[in-house]
Amino acid sequence: MTVTVKGRQPADSGAPVVLRAEGLYKSYDRKAVLSGVSVRVHAGEIVGLVGPNGAGKTTFLECVEGIRRPDRGEVEIAGLSRSAGPAAYHLAFGAQLQESSLAERLRVAEAMELFAGFYDDPWDIDDLLEQIGLTEHRRVFYRKLSGGQKRRLTLALALLGRPPVLLLDEPTTGLDPHARLEMWGVLEKLTGSRTAVLLATHDLHEAQSRCHRVYVLDGGRIAADGPVAELLGAAGLSTRLRLPDRPWVRELLSGVPGWTTSRVVAGTYYAYGEHGFAEKAVAALRAHVAAEDTGPGTAGELQQVLAAASTGPTDLEDLYLTRTGTPYEPRHARD
């Protein structure tokens, strides 16, 4: 079986670094939330920040945005640090927070006009409303927008100043599939004109297909970073075998050449390995079933396990599953 790892190709690594966070530490009530997090984003790159709930993604973004002061560490955006003063620093990036709210009786176009006043050369409001799919709603009060429309409006506000860097906290949460595609269309067009995007997301499929690189944050530390395909290869996660968890399955598969690691989630055993591992593992299972009297497990159970076993290419979910401390329930049916 040929395994194709899908994932976006890395962007131009020779492009200048436009966001540099170096060794960020942050504690709340003496509880460490960030423990030395360093992130770099180049012009024109879309970089994903993924990790379990509570991993520190929002805290990291808020430290970068200047909403929170890190206990230690440095941040520079487009060559500016916070010491440049809040006015100059905030012009260097556009931010969409995880939750934000505007005055309830502000209309969509009024909000855009209000925010456009902060910038010397703002994006044309009619054009931006069109791009973000809110033209028909320009006279609608903020309170009357749906959750997804509110997300689109806050993204438009982050884009208004044509910033070199966009910081987005779960930008697609609550968006329907059309709105997601529209949003990605806008972001990808922007990166073509050298805007850099750093976004926190729980949508691993989007992170893999849309981001040039990802950082996996776990417990306040970077557990992995790089293009998804490279990370999978380097971690020995080229292929996956999924089957019901049994003690004899664990013992048998961990002895198969090419096995690298495994994980049990909700009674299912995921075994990972180098290219070719899954085929060798299935052959080992078949041999074990054929010689059923030599090992544990009844004949019926052996057949059942073999029938339920499935192989498939790995993706960012697998990296996440093996690199973070929190078991992750795949949202999508797996092959």
Ligand SMILES: Nc1ncnc2c1ncn2[C@@H]1O[C@H](COP(=O)(O)OP(=O)(O)OP(=O)(O)O)[C@@H](O)[C@H]1O
């Ligand atoms: N203002 C605060 N005071 C105290 N603890 C906080 C505060 N904000 C966040 N935390 C804690 O810091 C940790 C990291 O939270 P954070 O929101 O940064 O994680 P996250 O990765 O963005 O999570 P999620 O994916 O659920 O949005 C959590 O344990 C959270 O409870």
